[in-house]
Amino acid sequence: MTSEAVAKRHLRFGWWSLCVFATIGLALEILHGLKLGWYLEAAYETRRLMWTLGHAHGTLLALVHILYAMTLSSLEGSGRAHRWASPALIASSFLLPGGFLLGGVFIYDGDPGLGIVLVPVGAAAFVLATAVIAAACSKR
Amino acid sequence: MTVEAALAGALVIIAVYGALYASSLPLRVAVALAAGCLGSALVYALPTPVSSPPVVNRPIEVVEDGYASSARCVSCHPANVSSWEASYHRTMTRIASPASVLGDFEDVRLDLDGADYRLVRDGDSFAVVLPDQDRREIVMTTGSHRMQVYWFEDSGRVTGQLPFVWLIPEARWIPRNAAFLRPPGLTHHSEAGRWNETCVRCHSTHGRLGGRSLAGAETRAVELGIACEACHGPSDAHAVSMRNPVSRYREHVSPGAPATTVNPEKLDAARSSQVCGQCHGISVFHDQQGADSWAMNGFQFKPGDDLENERFPVTPENLSRPIMASVLRDPFYLEDRFWSDGVVRVSGREYNGLIASPCYRGEAFSCGSCHEMHPARADAEWADDQLLPGARGDQACLGCHEDFAGDDAVSAHTRHDADSTGSRCQNCHMPYTTYGLLKAIRSHTIESPSVANSVETGRPNACNLCHLDRSLAWAAEALERRHQVAAPRGASGDVAASVQWALEGDAGQRALIAWSMGWEPARDVSGTDWMTPILGQLLDDPYDAVRFIAFESLSRGETGVGAADGMDYDFVGSRVHRARAKREVWDRWSASGSTAPNGAVLVLDDGSYDWPRFRRLLANRNERRVSLQE
Numbered sequence: 007m008t009s010e011a012v013a014k015r016h017l018r019f020g021w022w023s024l025c026v027f028a029t030i031g032l033a034l035e036i037l038h039g040l041k042l043g044w045y046l047e048a049a050y051e052t053r054r055l056m057w058t059l060g061h062a063h064g065t066l067l068a069l070v071h072i073l074y075a076m077t078l079s080s081l082e083g084s085g086r087a088h089r090w091a092s093p094a095l096i097a098s099s100f101l102l103p104g105g106f107l108l109g110g111v112f113i114y115d116g117d118p119g120l121g122i123v124l125v126p127v128g129a130a131a132f133v134l135a136t137a138v139i140a141a142a143c144s145k146r
Numbered sequence: 147m148t149v150e151a152a153l154a155g156a157l158v159i160i161a162v163y164g165a166l167y168a169s170s171l172p173l174r175v176a177v178a179l180a181a182g183c184l185g186s187a188l189v190y191a192l193p194t195p196v197s198s199p200p201v202v203n204r205p206i207e208v209v210e211d212g213y214a215s216s217a218r219c220v221s222c223h224p225a226n227v228s229s230w231e232a233s234y235h236r237t238m239t240r241i242a243s244p245a246s247v248l249g250d251f252e253d254v255r256l257d258l259d260g261a262d263y264r265l266v267r268d269g270d271s272f273a274v275v276l277p278d279q280d281r282r283e284i285v286m287t288t289g290s291h292r293m294q295v296y297w298f299e300d301s302g303r304v305t306g307q308l309p310f311v312w313l314i315p316e317a318r319w320i321p322r323n324a325a326f327l328r329p330p331g332l333t334h335h336s337e338a339g340r341w342n343e344t345c346v347r348c349h350s351t352h353g354r355l356g357g358r359s360l361a362g363a364e365t366r367a368v369e370l371g372i373a374c375e376a377c378h379g380p381s382d383a384h385a386v387s388m389r390n391p392v393s394r395y396r397e398h399v400s401p402g403a404p405a406t407t408v409n410p411e412k413l414d415a416a417r418s419s420q421v422c423g424q425c426h427g428i429s430v431f432h433d434q435q436g437a438d439s440w441a442m443n444g445f446q447f448k449p450g451d452d453l454e455n456e457r458f459p460v461t462p463e464n465l466s467r468p469i470m471a472s473v474l475r476d477p478f479y480l481e482d483r484f485w486s487d488g489v490v491r492v493s494g495r496e497y498n499g500l501i502a503s504p505c506y507r508g509e510a511f512s513c514g515s516c517h518e519m520h521p522a523r524a525d526a527e528w529a530d531d532q533l534l535p536g537a538r539g540d541q542a543c544l545g546c547h548e549d550f551a552g553d554d555a556v557s558a559h560t561r562h563d564a565d566s567t568g569s570r571c572q573n574c575h576m577p578y579t580t581y582g583l584l585k586a587i588r589s590h591t592i593e594s595p596s597v598a599n600s601v602e603t604g605r606p607n608a609c610n611l612c613h614l615d616r617s618l619a620w621a622a623e624a625l626e627r628r629h630q631v632a633a634p635r636g637a638s639g640d641v642a643a644s645v646q647w648a649l650e651g652d653a654g655q656r657a658l659i660a661w662s663m664g665w666e667p668a669r670d671v672s673g674t675d676w677m678t679p680i681l682g683q684l685l686d687d688p689y690d691a692v693r694f695i696a697f698e699s700l701s702r703g704e705t706g707v708g709a710a711d712g713m714d715y716d717f718v719g720s721r722v723h724r725a726r727a728k729r730e731v732w733d734r735w736s737a738s739g740s741t742a743p744n745g746a747v748l749v750l751d752d753g754s755y756d757w758p759r760f761r762r763l764l765a766n767r768n769e770r771r772v773s774l775q776e
Contacts, residue, residue, distance in 0.1 A: 049225030
């Protein structure tokens with residue numbers, strides 16, 4: 007896959023992702039607006055935290071995709087890097103916010119649901135992606 | 147502080163940046179060294195936090211003996227901690243601070259039998275200037291619901307008790323003895339050591355005197371206030387094991403796993419009730435060794451244990467135990483706490499009532515059948531009595547007594563209309579015959595209405611607590627006719643039982659009747675105008691608490707044709723003031739002339755009041771000393 011194609015993929019993924027997580031943010035604002043007990047009461051603090059984190063991570067990762075797409079043009083000749091970074095970045099965009107969001111669906115008082123196990127996997131994928139991209143940027 | 151910290155941080159960043167990106171190696175080293183030195187100097191110059199001096203003038207909190215403290219519960223149990231924080235358990239004892247002190251300390255002067263007390267506030271600290279001009283810091287508070295009690299530094303960790311309490315709803319100071327049903331003429335100025343020896347047992351978590359005697363006692367508790375581990379037991383091991391997410395999730399997904407802390411809801415009814423009964427009961431150590439052990443190490447009982455291994459409840463059956471001989475050296479021990487048949491009559495001791503109830507013997511009924519500590523919504527109404535949803539009504543009983551569900555069934559059982567207050571389970575089986583916190587409280591000894599008990603013990607029965615305008619004989623006849631309960635001898639027939647108890651009764655009975663005259667169901671059933679002369683008389687009762695309750699009832703709604711409207715009455719006012727208030731109420735009531743005739747409540751057929759009978763009853767007032775140890 008050419009750099010151009012990768013850039014286009016991440017640009018598309020980034021903007022759609024931003025759209026999805028902005029919508030989720032809007033939904034969370036509505037939950038606040040309606041003062042819904044199953045989101046705002048003290049008993050559901052963990053759910054609120056998980057969904058807020060899911061929204062925040064998803065939104066920021068969407069911006070990272072766009073940034074990555076814009077960065078690609080200055081990283082000519084880093085095909086190997088893209089082979090690792092691109093799928094890792096996309097995986098982290100599903101796993102990190104997805105883990106938080108799923109973890110908030112079923113909660114155990116102060117602990118999130120089992121969906122939270124996706125988060126460290128997604129975090130590792132993101133760290134891998136950033137490391138590969140940073141290394142590619144450092145090549146002279 | 148924040149600015150300095152930001153500057154130091156900025157210099158560190160410059161040092162790192164310079165070391166990496168300056169144009170030559172010497173310059174990199176120079177920039178890094180300069181910025182590093184400046185940053186270090188700045189950090190060195192930052193003021194170091196000043197550690198607080200050790201507390202020496204009050205009991206302290208020490209987390210020990212396998213306890214963890216509520217601070218460590220919150221990260222995993224935010225909802226439960228939140229409902230606990232909304233409860234009055236949490237605020238039972240607190241360190242005095244602007245957040246905890248509710249009373250007015252803005253240079254207030256209070257008089258106690260001629261002794262002058264001055265309450266002052268200096269910034270965030272509060273103090274009392276005692277009559278001898280000795281100034282003592284207020285160090286702790288107790289209570290945050292009906293009233294608040296204050297403790298001042300006395301000697302070491304021993305505290306003295308301010309002889310005034312702050313009534314929270316009324317926002318006023320009253321002498322401490324006026325807040326309880328205590329004989330007139332008692333004056334306590336300090337009661338040094340009361341918290342250390344008595345209150346610490348239940349108004350803190352794992353508290354102990356901290357010495358064999360008060361002198362030099364190192365009184366301490368895991369937490370001041372009644373916190374998580376008072377009911378869940380020491381939980382340090384639980385908190386440590388639950389740091390491991392694998393352990394935590396194993397417990398989440400397999401609820402049957404061995405628990406590392408106690409959940410009273412999962413205990414059997416008896417053990418679960420004992421968790422509450424450790425404090426909400428009247429009990430005695432088996433021997434002096436037990437008492438000594440508490441003083442040094444705190445209670446040995448932990449939630450989940452059998453409470454009776456350490457203490458036994460004071461019941462009629464237990465009075466013959468050897469240790470009771472020393473307890474009963476106090477000739478008033480029993481009558482200050484129980485009716486003469488052993489039914490507990492003071493609030494805060496509901497466990498004794500529970501275990502004497504037939505429901506409890508079914509081995510499924512416990513405190514948790516009606517009460518819950520962690521509701522989904524911990525609001526003010528819940529905090530009042532900590533009841534389960536529906537437990538304020540018939541649902542509390544219908545869970546087991548399902549035969550009485552439905553209008554026809556309940557009406558057939560109660561012989562009252564299904565929707566009347568006479569058909570509410572608790573009104574008949576848990577009447578307001580317990581006293582505490584300046585009001586009547588439902589008895590927790592679940593029993594059926596009995597005029598015989600009233601005749602024998604003086605404890606008002608449920609029928610006459612609602613039908614205040616009816617006599618004992620009327621209630622006995624109704625119970626015999628409707629429920630086949632044999633009428634006892636000695637049930638008087640011509641005067642309403644409430645009138646008898648209010649005029650002839652002892653202070654405990656007078657307090658309960660004064661309260662019942664303000665109780666809405668009784669007022670609806672019995673009418674209210676006729677109550678005015680009675681309540682007017684109780685405004686001049688020898689007992690402070692009776693006077694307080696009488697004025698509350700008199701001021702409620704339309705009692706006594708507005709006889710107390712706009713009246714400037716102070717229940718701890720002088721005798722002259724009280725007598726004048728009584729006379730004023732009587733005069734206003736006489737002037738209204740609207741009371742329906744009823745000989746049982748002393749209103750004669752011609753509408754006049756039977757004052758001679760009133761005075762005869764009053765002359766027989768039971769003047770025995772009443773000092774209820776709520």
